Amino acid sequence: MAKVETSGKSAAVESLVQTCIKLVCQHMSVLEERISDLPASLLKDILPHLNIVYLDRIESAVQSKGISTSFVWEFIFKDLVKTWRCRPMVSQPYCDWKQKSLERLFHVALYTHNRGDKKYLSNLSEQTVLSMTVSYVQTLSVVSRKVCRLASAELKPILSELERGAGCLKLLDRWSPWTGVEKDLLYILHRLLDHGSVKDVEMGRCYGLDLQNWITTRCRRPDGVGPLHLSQESVELPVAGTSSSIQVTQPCGSDASSTGLQRSGTAMEEVACKRRRITWLWDMPTEFPCDTFLPKCGPICPKGQINSLDMQVTPFEIINVVSPSLPFWRCLHTLHLHNERLFKDSDLQVLVNSLQMLCSKPGCILQDLSMAVNDHTPVDAVLEACPSLRSLSLDVFPPAPGSCNKLIPMRALKPLEPKVFLLEKLSVKSSHGKVQVDMEGLLTTLRQTPNLRSLHVSGIHPASPILSTLAESNKTLKSLTLDDINLASCHCEILHLLENSLLQDICLKDCQLLDKCTTNEDFLVPFVKTLKGLCSLQSLALPENRLAKSVKDLAELFSGNSPSSILKLDLSSNYILPADLLEFSTLLSLHKRSHHPSSRLILDLRLNPLDRDQDVKERALRSLIPFCHILTDSWDSRSTMADHISMM
Numbered sequence: 001m002a003k004v005e006t007s008g009k010s011a012a013v014e015s016l017v018q019t020c021i022k023l024v025c026q027h028m029s030v031l032e033e034r035i036s037d038l039p040a041s042l043l044k045d046i047l048p049h050l051n052i053v054y055l056d057r058i059e060s061a062v063q064s065k066g067i068s069t070s071f072v073w074e075f076i077f078k079d080l081v082k083t084w085r086c087r088p089m090v091s092q093p094y095c096d097w098k099q100k101s102l103e104r105l106f107h108v109a110l111y112t113h114n115r116g117d118k119k120y121l122s123n124l125s126e127q128t129v130l131s132m133t134v135s136y137v138q139t140l141s142v143v144s145r146k147v148c149r150l151a152s153a154e155l156k157p158i159l160s161e162l163e164r165g166a167g168c169l170k171l172l173d174r175w176s177p178w179t180g181v182e183k184d185l186l187y188i189l190h191r192l193l194d195h196g197s198v199k200d201v202e203m204g205r206c207y208g209l210d211l212q213n214w215i216t217t218r219c220r221r222p223d224g225v226g227p228l229h230l231s232q233e234s235v236e237l238p239v240a241g242t243s244s245s246i247q248v249t250q251p252c253g254s255d256a257s258s259t260g261l262q263r264s265g266t267a268m269e270e271v272a273c274k275r276r277r278i279t280w281l282w283d284m285p286t287e288f289p290c291d292t293f294l295p296k297c298g299p300i301c302p303k304g305q306i307n308s309l310d311m312q313v314t315p316f317e318i319i320n321v322v323s324p325s326l327p328f329w330r331c332l333h334t335l336h337l338h339n340e341r342l343f344k345d346s347d348l349q350v351l352v353n354s355l356q357m358l359c360s361k362p363g364c365i366l367q368d369l370s371m372a373v374n375d376h377t378p379v380d381a382v383l384e385a386c387p388s389l390r391s392l393s394l395d396v397f398p399p400a401p402g403s404c405n406k407l408i409p410m411r412a413l414k415p416l417e418p419k420v421f422l423l424e425k426l427s428v429k430s431s432h433g434k435v436q437v438d439m440e441g442l443l444t445t446l447r448q449t450p451n452l453r454s455l456h457v458s459g460i461h462p463a464s465p466i467l468s469t470l471a472e473s474n475k476t477l478k479s480l481t482l483d484d485i486n487l488a489s490c491h492c493e494i495l496h497l498l499e500n501s502l503l504q505d506i507c508l509k510d511c512q513l514l515d516k517c518t519t520n521e522d523f524l525v526p527f528v529k530t531l532k533g534l535c536s537l538q539s540l541a542l543p544e545n546r547l548a549k550s551v552k553d554l555a556e557l558f559s560g561n562s563p564s565s566i567l568k569l570d571l572s573s574n575y576i577l578p579a580d581l582l583e584f585s586t587l588l589s590l591h592k593r594s595h596h597p598s599s600r601l602i603l604d605l606r607l608n609p610l611d612r613d614q615d616v617k618e619r620a621l622r623s624l625i626p627f628c629h630i631l632t633d634s635w636d637s638r639s640t641m642a643d644h645i646s647m648m
Helices: 016-025 028-037 040-049 052-063 070-080 082-086 097-111 126-136 145-151 156-165 182-195 208-219 265-274 315-328 345-360 379-385 439-447 464-473 491-499 524-532 548-558 578-595 614-624
Strands: 003-006 009-012 139-142 168-171 200-203 232-238 245-251 260-262 308-312 334-338 368-374 391-397 425-429 454-458 479-483 505-509 539-541 568-570 601-604 628-631
Touching: 028 052, 040 052, 040 070, 052 126, 070 097, 097 126, 097 145, 126 156, 145 156, 145 182, 156 182, 168 182, 182 208, 200 208, 208 308, 208 315, 315 345, 345 368, 345 379, 368 379, 379 391, 379 439, 425 439, 439 464, 464 491, 491 524, 524 548, 548 578, 578 614, 614 628
Parallel strands: 139 168, 168 200, 200 308, 308 334, 334 368, 368 391, 391 425, 425 454, 454 479, 479 505, 505 539, 539 568, 568 601, 601 628
Antiparallel strands: 003 009, 232 245, 245 260
8 A cells, every 4th residue: 555745644545456446336337237347356355345235236246256245244243233242152153144234234223323434334325224224124122212213104114114024022211102202102013013023022121011011912812712702711819928819800812901800808908908009900001903093004903912022020010910911821932031129939929820820721832931030949840830841041039038948839839740841941040149049949850851952050059969960860961051150079070971961062151160170180181081072062161260371281172083073162261361372272273283174163262361462362363263263352263354444
């Protein structure tokens, strides 16, 4: 690149090639006509200079010459989402960067100003960006009141396209949506849920009982049996903290979705006292005919059905909103309930009873459940209430004040004879510090789930009985994640499990693996040897274990006549210094060079202090590049955009 002197300073000017590329990009029709005459190398140089509309137009012609545009879409996404480096390694073999980047750009255009300083948005109006990107939106996120623009006549075609294409709706902002301009929000939700393709809904906190009720009525499936005015079903739910029960009645198959809550006078007084006279009925109607929105909406108003619901809820909302209506949510395949406050045992009991009623009904399709429990809640009792689950995730809280030592009523749900459950994925995590769970219930669950494929345990102790039970009862386990669990005294159990498993993915995060080792021969060397014998292993993650200098021993995974065939190795957050990495890279490169592997190892080195010696770091990375896709805090060797970044 040529340099000129200006006022004693050196200023870079465009090269002839860059000037020509800029002119070509301004004459797209000529480029499309002559594209077959251009060499592939020049085309790859031109692509990063095109805006998204031109890039989309030229994509087919470029691909016919054997050039993928994926590297440009990847750069655009990573330019928009600066936090991508902090996220876990991508486990999917293929990532649709075009879809991800254009979905993100749709939200940028909807909620913010056009970033005209970016070449991929140059000379494009907001309307053009919205029209071009809307067909790539799979998940629509509501993050501000600007979403109400979709109800305008100008953006009606955009909303219509969202109805056809968007399958997931994320309500991320706080709303009180039943006054003033928020009627437009209700219209948008109505179009997406009742007229559109949205089947998955995620709700943040503070949306209020009215919107929660309106959304959750879409979780009910009409039975369609008999006259609508005659067909009813009722269930009885215990009132938390009282000896009374509530009869909940719902018209089956009716579009009039309000749930009748019938109580005896005594029960009503007890509830009023306990809940400080909080009413259980909602003022907002749960059904809006389309003529409410005329002339925007037509005369026929279908009612959508939600298959997946993810809600941020409080214990009050669990007991007053979710539990009474949960037995009727037969549309749900997936239910995730998140809360940040402690449960009372009585409240948790009501929720589990409601789940049991739902799962006992014919036609219930619930297979994926996530909920919070207390530390002494028996895991097997929850599973017994929902025996058809394929995936169960429990967030374990410390006991609430006033909780009993054991949840006796839930223990009564346990069968006399052992059962075999269908569960394939189990997660038991504590987000609130290390806790000691009901170990009997957890081990019983492991023994009764022979088809378990994935287990994630976090912040739970002790670990030794879990590892021993897995080795004996869960031979088909494919994925194991242990997070924030002290394994310093469990070396024998770890090795025994590895010798008796078919694990494909192993993650031991912050497990203090080497805390009680005086030398690497105490654990790391036999650990590596055992891993090499595990032919099924594809991914190994050991973040936050302070491997430091010991990282060099992991290079032995790829040595000898029978090297490990793992495809991903996560060594992030291990206090690996540049000199440690150089020693590791030298050994790994030596082993890899002798075996000529067909695929490159994905190596995650993020959150290590590698910048303390830049020269040594660069030497280590250069020796790894022929054999590895490298992730560090400053760059990603999988991206082929490095040569173009300075030009964007």
